[in-house]
Amino acid sequence: MDPSNDPTPPTSPLTTSPPMVQLLSPSGERVTDPRHAFDGDRAEIEALYRDLVMTRRVDTEAYALQRHGELGLWPPALGQEAAQVGSARALRPHDFAFPTYRDHGVAWCRGVDPTHLLGIFRGSHLGGWDPAEHGIALPNIIIGAQTLHATGYAMGLALEGLVGTGDAERDSAVIAYFGDGATSQGDVSEALDWAAVHQSPVVFFCENNQYAISVPVDSQTRVPIVQRADGFGLPGVRVDGNDVLACLAVTRQALQRARDGEGPTLIEAVTYRMGAHTTSDDPGRYRDASEVEGWKAKDPLERVRLLLVAEGTSEEFFAELDADAEALGVRLRAACQQITEPDLAELFDHVFVESTVENQQQKAEHVAWQAAFEEVAS
Incomplete structure (x- = not known):
């Protein structure tokens, strides 16, 4: 991989940055990696791009609704779309996801109506969808607790004989999402330990967006997060979290490993929260504008658009997608205003x-x- 494409900020002089999987550069060029490959065609990339665009529209529309007083709070996912979409599209229908409060793209890919997300942050209900129907739990607010839930669920899959049978229609896996800040919580360490000891079919997917609210990641850990895996005895993979192709390929392999009964994997997706932690946060107080501008050049949507243009995707595709995104925005605004207040x-x-x-x-x-x-x- 070209070092100039590495999205990782400089590490401490006492640490060595582990290799990072990247299959699509910020300039939209395909990159090869000896460990992982994306073998999908242009139609699959177009579908991924659609997910990215629609996820971002959900996010920006909800942000605007909060600013207009329609939501009490909103946690923006701007910049993290590729990590969420790529990993979620690696899931099979009978797999199960345990998300955080920021994983709007995961909910989208699991078929959750995004109006349910609005109800959560309007304070009108707790989620509104059936986790069993969609294969995704309700968003977790308590930092890191979902990693324990995921580990317990994965242990249950193994006890029920739904792992390692060789039957693709039965063998199942779990994915637990959390941020870099959550790795400072004891729950995450406990989950990693239990999953490793019991060889549970769970993938731990860390969206390292560089900040735990206002605390930078280098103030939380002396080594890259992926190296935590070594201490617990499970494999770890570091991936460019702004590269949807790499996130899909890496997660797909880790999930299959889990379904085959080979145990858990820790994935560190190196990405960046381009917006605020939540709408009550002012990121200008703890990071420089130049840092944000540098990461905007690695925008996860733009690199896919550049690839599709280079490979001949029609202007009609982009125009239709823009129209669909606009229609989604209109629907979200209308639905938000129609949410009934709870008793x-x-x-x-x-x-x-x-x-x-x-x-x-x-x-x-x-x-x-x-x-x-x-x-x-x-």
């Missing part, structure tokens, strides 16, 4: 499987308070 009394119905006396008393007190408040307001 807060229903919160008490989801605390326990079997309600307690104290829980019932608290609900009754809330209902009485709400009735009195509405009477005064009227």
Whole structure:
């Protein structure tokens, strides 16, 4: 790989940057790698590009809705689309994904209606989709906890005999998404250890976007995150997280390894959060504009567009895609404004499987308070 295409920031003088898989350069040129290959045709690349564009439209539309007061919060995924789309498209229908609160592209690729994401950040519901139907859990807010959930689920697959049978219609795998900041949480270390010890069919996919809110990754770890794998006894792969082809190829191989009963893999996808951590964050307080501009030159969408243009994709394809993205934006705006406000009394119905006396008393007190408040307001 041409070192000039390496998206990794300089490492500490005490560390050596491990090799990184890249199959598509920032200038849109195909790159070969002896370990991994993308063998799809132009139609598959066009489909991936569509996912990238639509994911970005969901993200930018939701950001605008938050700024207009329609959402309480939004965590932008701008710049991380390739890591999410590439890895998610490596999943089979019977695999299962455990996402973070920023993995809008993963939800899109698993067939989740993006209006459900809006409801979460409007504070109207907890997700609104059936995880069993889509093969993806509801977004996890507690940093790193989903890695334990994923490991437990993967252990269950093995116990149920759904791993290593050689039956492609049965053998299943799990993928757990988390950011570089989550690697500082004990949950992630515990998950890596349990998965390695039990050889669980789970892929740990770290979206290293360079910042845990405001803390840069080099303030969290002395070595590249992928090297954590060595300490737990599982293979690790570092991939250009802005390269959708490489992310797909690397994740596809790791998931198949898991389905075959060969155990877990840690993937570090080196990418960049071009926007804020959330809409309540001001990234200008902790990073320079020049740094952001440097990463914009590695935009994950632009490199695919350049490749498709060079390979002869028609202008009609891009025009139709732009129209579809615009239609999606219109639908999201309309749907957001039609989301009904929840009855807060229903919160008490989801605390326990079997309600307690104290829980019932608290609900009754809330209902009485709400009735009195509405009477005064009227």
